Amino acid sequence: MTSATPSSERRVSARIGAISESATLAVDAKAKALKAAGRPVIGFGAGEPDFPTPDYIVEAAVEACRNPKYHRYTPAGGLPELKAAIAAKTLRDSGYEVDASQVLVTNGGKQAIYEAFAAILDPGDEVIVPAPYWTTYPESIRLAGGVPVEVVADETTGYRVSVEQLEAARTERTKVVLFVSPSNPTGSVYSEDDARAIGEWAAEHGLWVLTDEIYEHLVYGDAKFTSLPVLVPALRDKCIIVNGVAKTYAMTGWRVGWVIAPQDVIKAATNLQSHATSNVSNVAQVAALAAVSGNLDAVAEMRKAFDRRRQTMVKMLNEIDGVFCPTPEGAFYAYPSVKELIGKEIRGKRPQSSVELAALILDEVEVAVVPGEAFGTPGYLRLSYALGDEDLVEGVSRIQKLLAEAKA
Structure with a gap:
């Protein structure tokens, strides 16, 4: 059994070295990097309204x-x-x-x-x-x-x-x-x-x-x-x-x-x-x-758009065999269960976790989502609907087509 590295030899403190990178920011950064390289990536990773500040x-x-x-x-x-x-x-x-x-x-x-x-x-x-x-x-x-x-x-x-x-x-x-x-x-x-x-x-x-x-x-x-x-x-x-x-x-x-x-x-x-x-x-x-x-007029307009996108996303996700998505009542995230898809064959691969499934989705159809492991619950994906309507529909459509290929 290997002993722990003595503190005198440790370059980064144990306290800081134990911190995990923010998974949501990491997914967002990767999506933005791919987009900057000219890839048609759609990112559902970051919880960031697509509206400008009023x-x-x-x-x-x-x-x-x-x-x-x-x-x-x-x-x-x-x-x-x-x-x-x-x-x-x-x-x-x-x-x-x-x-x-x-x-x-x-x-x-x-x-x-x-x-x-x-x-x-x-x-x-x-x-x-x-x-x-x-x-x-x-x-x-x-x-x-x-x-x-x-x-x-x-x-x-x-x-x-x-x-x-x-x-x-x-x-x-x-x-x-x-x-x-x-x-x-x-x-x-x-x-x-x-x-x-x-x-x-x-x-x-x-x-x-x-x-x-x-x-x-x-x-x-x-x-x-x-x-x-x-x-x-x-x-x-x-x-x-x-x-x-x-x-x-x-x-x-x-x-x-x-x-x-x-x-x-x-x-x-x-x-x-x-x-x-x-x-x-x-x-x-x-x-x-x-x-x-100030007043909350601008907030009301954004909420109206988020509500519309929420309903669209949940409907489309629930049309996928093996996916179950409760309707979120607040914020701007959907959190579908994808447990039934773990281990199934999708384009020659068998993802064994939602981490691997999220990676497959990014690699195959260039859509970025965050795996449930980042939130303490494997077997789920988080998708933010705080992005434009067209990108939302296009992104979830890509996921639908990919996951429709899943087979035992």
Whole structure:
């Protein structure tokens, strides 16, 4: 048995060396590289709206560039006016009343998630993570010294976990439960009753809840977004909300997110950020101020397009033998089960996992999808429908034709 490499001989630390590359960004990068090389690749990998950032937000950024006030350092925790606007927007959109002192502005949602976990976790603390999960959650937990404990839901429950499952995973080391609705990667949305039950369970056992609300405005049909601390006020002192402008306002590249939490947690996370990155780009913060202070008209238009694409994609995926795709109720992802196709022959190959099936789809028909292994559940694929209607239909049509060739 080979012994571990001594730390004195290790070029990269064990902590950082253990981090996995973001699978979604890796798939997106490969698709873009192939496209740049002239290949007709269609990418369903990245969760990125294909719409431009609304003009009024861009204009606010242009004006900020010209203002010398924004050419200097500003408070590490965020522009005071933006923090106040985020507090006001939170009350407007979810009915949750917070003070600006409970807000930290971060470099996107990923920094918000990491800093939130880093502020409350000690080494060995466990975090219950419902799976399928977004790739960044478990990595952020590990980086913060915590231990992710997966609780798996599948298509038979619409990818929603139950209180009974959460309770079965709870131990004396459990400190936090992660709650995400609408969900990336599945698009699942918890009903008000189910969300309340989970919140009351967490409060009963004195657990922290970290809830990611970044898809709050992207819900469809009869589904409804509800903010957990509004449903369960008893959680207020142990609830952390992460959010951002990326998905709602088509601002993925602007990199502005935020944490809402009790003041002591915000102070700790702000101290961390003051050493890690200092303030978020002032120009991006001013753009975010325009976004959260403005109306939601542009958001409504985008949601209408996403809803149309959602229905088209789900219908087309469910026409493929061996594929079952529940209808997502939120976000902009479909998460079909492809378990029946694993091991079947497709153009002379027999993919033994959804990783191999995704690679086959990219190689044979030049369509990029993300395998379920990236989200903790092998046997699935994630496809984003945040791309143009024509590309969506063309891409899924290619997948249909390829998988129709599957044989035992």
